[in-house]
Amino acid sequence: MLLHFTKMHGLGNDFMVIDLVTQRARLRDEQVRQLADRRFGIGFDQLLIVEPPRDPDMDFRYRIFNADGSEVENCGNGARCFARFVRDQRLTHKHEIHVETAGGPLTLLVEDDGQVTVDMGVPRFAPQALPFEANEDLLRHELEVDGERVEVGAVSMGNPHVVLRVDDVERAPVERLGPAIEHHPRFPRRVNVGFMEVVSPHEIRLRVHERGSGETLACGTGACAAVACGIRQGLLESPVTVHLRGGDLRIEWPAEEASLRMTGPAERVFDGRVALA
Numbered sequence: 001m002l003l004h005f006t007k008m009h010g011l012g013n014d015f016m017v018i019d020l021v022t023q024r025a026r027l028r029d030e031q032v033r034q035l036a037d038r039r040f041g042i043g044f045d046q047l048l049i050v051e052p053p054r055d056p057d058m059d060f061r062y063r064i065f066n067a068d069g070s071e072v073e074n075c076g077n078g079a080r081c082f083a084r085f086v087r088d089q090r091l092t093h094k095h096e097i098h099v100e101t102a103g104g105p106l107t108l109l110v111e112d113d114g115q116v117t118v119d120m121g122v123p124r125f126a127p128q129a130l131p132f133e134a135n136e137d138l139l140r141h142e143l144e145v146d147g148e149r150v151e152v153g154a155v156s157m158g159n160p161h162v163v164l165r166v167d168d169v170e171r172a173p174v175e176r177l178g179p180a181i182e183h184h185p186r187f188p189r190r191v192n193v194g195f196m197e198v199v200s201p202h203e204i205r206l207r208v209h210e211r212g213s214g215e216t217l218a219c220g221t222g223a224c225a226a227v228a229c230g231i232r233q234g235l236l237e238s239p240v241t242v243h244l245r246g247g248d249l250r251i252e253w254p255a256e257e258a259s260l261r262m263t264g265p266a267e268r269v270f271d272g273r274v275a276l277a
């Protein structure tokens with residue numbers, strides 16, 4: 001069976017997008033992993049699935065799968081690509097699109113210049129929101145990783161994140177600490193790991209080791225998590241420009257109980273058809 005798909009990216013965080021509003025398919029974990037393979041498949045960091053909503057107040061259901069086949073709650077760069085995709089495919093003409101995700105509802109706003117702003121909701125710092133085995137909600141938690149003590153901020157942006165402050169993001173131990181923290185026993189559903197260099201109160205540099213996909217060129221929810229932790233720790237002030245290896249995102253978080261908003265680009269790369277094994 002041939003399935004139409006579109007390859008997209010948000011700042012180099014790349015996606016295979018499949019419309020399951022007009023097509024029918026069920027993908028097994030091993031099929032997702034095979035499609036994600038950059039040599040034997042299409043290659044992507046995440047697979048995004050567009051489905052009809054289950055809640056009649058929503059426009060679509062937005063499902064996300066990491067390259068390792070695991071289904072996850074949220075993907076920020078993917079949300080911007082999702083908005084561009086459903087409009088390009090004429091599945092909607094709306095500029096404000098409401099989607100349900102496994103991490104809760106999201107609102108996507110397509111701006112006049114083609115950039116997309118995502119209302120990511122209110123960051124949640126309670127350890128059980130990630131989940132994270134910790135007794136209380138602290139600004140910084142201590143973690144023992146491979147015999148080393150590191151300090152992390154912990155936050156749920158629908159999906160779980162920790163953020164480490166580093167002096168120089170290019171020299172940060174992303175390859176060593178990223179996977180070790182992702183699989184740390186205190187995170188029963190694993191965790192995304194951000195390495196943040198503070199340049200000024202309105203500017204950071206960031207690299208993210210993503211749960212289930214490894215280091216990517218950009219992570220939207222990771223950028224939101226870093227800014228949320230940085231503001232809460234008194235290091236940053238809204239708005240913040242986040243420099244990722246694939247480009248920049250603008251993050252606004254005006255007040256603790258307010259929604260956090262992320263603005264950035266969404267690019268279509270090519271369309272294709274693939275036979276599911």
Ligand SMILES: N[C@@H](CCC[C@H](N)C(=O)O)C(=O)O
Nearest residue numbers: 075076077159211219220221
């Ligand atoms: N690339 C994403 C996040 C994708 C999901 C993440 N790897 C997870 O497992 O939670 C983004 O742009 O937010």
